[in-house]
Amino acid sequence: EIVLTQSPGTLSLSPGERATLSCRASQSVSSSYFAWYQQKPGQAPRLLIYGGSSRATGIPDRFSGSGYGTDFTLTISRLEPEDFAVYFCQQYTRSTPTFGGGTKVEIK
Amino acid sequence: QVQLQESGPGLVKPSETLSLTCSVSGGPISSGSHSWGWIRQPPGKGLEWLGNIYFGGDTNYNPSLKSRVTISVDTSKKQFSLKLTSVTAADTAMYYCARLWLTALDFDSWGQGTLVTVSS
Numbered sequence: 001e002i003v004l005t006q007s008p009g010t011l012s013l014s015p016g017e018r019a020t021l022s023c024r025a026s027q028s029v030s031s032s033y034f035a036w037y038q039q040k041p042g043q044a045p046r047l048l049i050y051g052g053s054s055r056a057t058g059i060p061d062r063f064s065g066s067g068y069g070t071d072f073t074l075t076i077s078r079l080e081p082e083d084f085a086v087y088f089c090q091q092y093t094r095s096t097p098t099f100g101g102g103t104k105v106e107i108k
Numbered sequence: 109q110v111q112l113q114e115s116g117p118g119l120v121k122p123s124e125t126l127s128l129t130c131s132v133s134g135g136p137i138s139s140g141s142h143s144w145g146w147i148r149q150p151p152g153k154g155l156e157w158l159g160n161i162y163f164g165g166d167t168n169y170n171p172s173l174k175s176r177v178t179i180s181v182d183t184s185k186k187q188f189s190l191k192l193t194s195v196t197a198a199d200t201a202m203y204y205c206a207r208l209w210l211t212a213l214d215f216d217s218w219g220q221g222t223l224v225t226v227s228s
Contacts, residue, residue, distance in 0.1 A: 001171070035214035044204055044218035045155065051212045088155055092213035095168050099155040 002026050004089050004100035012108040019076040021103045023089035028069045033092040036065055036074045039102075040085045048087075049074065079105070110135035112205050112219035120199075120226050126192040130205030130219055137186045138163055143208045145215065146179060146190045148201040156201075160208055161188055195226045 003026040013019055023036075031052030037045035047056040049065035052072065062077040076083055084107050089100040116128035130144070137144070145160035159169035161179045169177045173192070181188040192199060202223050206215040 033213040035212070037215075044221050045215070046218070047214055047216050050209070050214045050216070054212075056216065090155075090214065096171070097157045097208075097213065097215075099157070101154045 006100035021074040023072045025070045029091040035090045037088045114219045114222040128190045150201045
């Protein structure tokens with residue numbers, strides 16, 4: 001099973017700042033099958049990025065994904081109040097999807 | 109826009125079987141482009157994939173839970189179901205049903221989730 005490790009665990013930032021979230025895989029994964037999700041309290045996760053770098057429907061362009069191999073990054077260029085949430089990465093390899101432990105982006 | 113809705117008991121006794129159903133609306137359940145899955149999240153923790161069922165009925169389960177998980181589909185009712193046997197307190201979690209897009213292998217639609225507590 002491929003383990004995804006997200007860092008930092010918590011990111012304390014102010015609205016308007018740039019957020020950089022990291023996800024590291026225990027072995028190389030295909031960026032074609034790498035995704036990011038946003039989860040707000042009391043809600044289900046929502047797909048943000050698929051295929052490593054493509055934004056899902058309705059996702060604003062301040063969200064961007066990048067990376068390949070074992071290192072992937074989600075960047076929020078300028079935090080809006082509604083962006084404070086928990087973010088999860090996910091990969092799919094050999095018929096087994098796994099999720100990272102999450103990064104909480106909180107208001108500083 | 110496809111919508112998913114979980115239903116089932118919110119409380120299950122230890123050693124018994126957890127049974128949940130997901131109802132699909134706003135789109136086809138018999139799709140060669142998608143499969144249907146279950147994901148859970150213990151309180152305050154991360155996400156754990158349980159398994160998926162594909163068009164034609166093939167299934168794929170998390171190896172760590174494979175002996176306890178069964179996913180089935182009823183296309184006539186546009187529902188798919190989860191059974192998890194021999195539950196313990198460690199199975200207490202929010203259970204989500206979700207649609208897996210087979211092109212990018214990501215979960216593009218989710219139900220709102222249902223909390224299942226295992227307790228006597």
